[in-house]
Amino acid sequence: MSLLVVGSVALDSIFTPFGETADALGGSAVYFSVAGAMLHPVQVVGVVGDDYPVDELERLAPRGIDWSGVERASGESFRWKGKYSYDLQSRETLETRLGVFAAFEPKLPPSARDAEFLFLGNIDPELQLGVLAQVRKPKLVACDTMNYWIQSKKSTLMDLLSRVDLLMVNDGEARELSGDWNIHRAGQWILRHGPKRLVIKQGEYGALMMDRERTFYAPAFPLEEVFDPTGAGDAFAGGFMGYLARTGSTTEENLRRAMIYGATMGSFAVAQFGIRGFDALTLADVERRAHAFRMLTHVDMAEPIA
């Protein structure tokens, strides 16, 4: 089943206690697609400026990424510069230059309009709505957002949320959107105001998936070395949606499996700088890690004690 992502294709300059990169491939659509393509081909819609190293993108195409929907506009590409704290628990944005992304109006190529699985990366909710209107009959639509849109375009965002199947945000965003610090109440508030399902990412603690009745918890992988948390959330989304597109099923049980594959991809993303965690990664590696994830919470409860 076809999988489409719309989001940023950017150049990231990242400072961590372990090193730095300058103008490296990044952006939500890039992290999403390198992770997602481990499981299923991904079609990308986005925009780059005429300074973008397009050959580097094309080198990733054989992994199963179709970049033909990435518009090449005249001007500078989207650039983000950020610095992490010594323990990687917080980061500071040093610079954001929207460049060609400021005037971006996503236009889906005809082949993308039949996408069955659609991920709306973190862009202006008006653009997310515009993309959604161009897709004919998706089987599952998930979206991301961020504090900036919650603050500046809340009513448009709420309109979008009532039209998608699943919202995927981090805990701070869920708290800000709902105005409630208790993450479970925050989640239920969001579910009452929009999507049928919600995934809340909690960084090194893992991620929750909720609907009105149930909560599922996928832990984060116990990593002794984390080099660069950038893109972990988008890699999670890529693994999650890639697994759904690969299997074609959106049952609760399959969504839980997708959470494990999302967490798996997040764990590969943070183990190297930028998208390098996916270089030379095989499906067997992914499968081994997913199994290890499964064992992390595995417990056979035997017979009840009462």
Place this chain on the structure above:
Amino acid sequence: MSLLVVGSVALDSIFTPFGETADALGGSAVYFSVAGAMLHPVQVVGVVGDDYPVDELERLAPRGIDWSGVERASGESFRWKGKYSYDLQSRETLETRLGVFAAFEPKLPPSARDAEFLFLGNIDPELQLGVLAQVRKPKLVACDTMNYWIQSKKSTLMDLLSRVDLLMVNDGEARELSGDWNIHRAGQWILRHGPKRLVIKQGEYGALMMDRERTFYAPAFPLEEVFDPTGAGDAFAGGFMGYLARTGSTTEENLRRAMIYGATMGSFAVAQFGIRGFDALTLADVERRAHAFRMLTHVDMAEPIA
């Protein structure tokens, strides 16, 4: 199999955004035993002053708690006064009065020396060592500690850790003890310097159990209402040790089950002020909650995809 806890029997005055209590039953041994006794009889060793409402303790005895090892000394009981932040994420100690606890030298009654499961609550590591020396042939010894002892008595504490089977601390304590902010490296450092197993509690995120090869993750229960986090860690320990004593097994699989019962008891502890979360609680309630915990991470991975 017999279960013994040594720890504080205190009077707590707690301020939360939802209300306050004054001189309520508290202390590590009290929280441990009300939780543990849901699963297995508990014998308590501790000390109270002549101002302690001993009748309130005795009213809990029919639940399966043997208070006969609690010494009654002349003087004031141990008192703790604390205030939580609006989101219960942090707390400030307003007052600690050790009272009779300052001169406490635990002496085990003869019946306690044959204890098979021993929990050394958070007291001076010299006293914890003293208790350990009085127990003949325990099957499993677990202990708690806190930043105060890590800072003031580290070498005694490290001596203790080399003699116990399991250390149970929160993430901040694990970081401080090891000097490493990465919780998984911190855990491995601790395991190289002492106990064979380690449980790291992460508050609202759940708890990890580690040995040199494996990590197990038990999430926290998705609670929309948390009233008072006091004692959650001791209730966790009570559920964990109570389950082990009830079942008599210390296999990896049974320790994982014990983690679920520990998390279960922690979730009851925080849902009410003080120890009230255990009033009227039945074994069937415990079993229902443990099952719900199990479902929180349950995923059937079906066949491998690779």
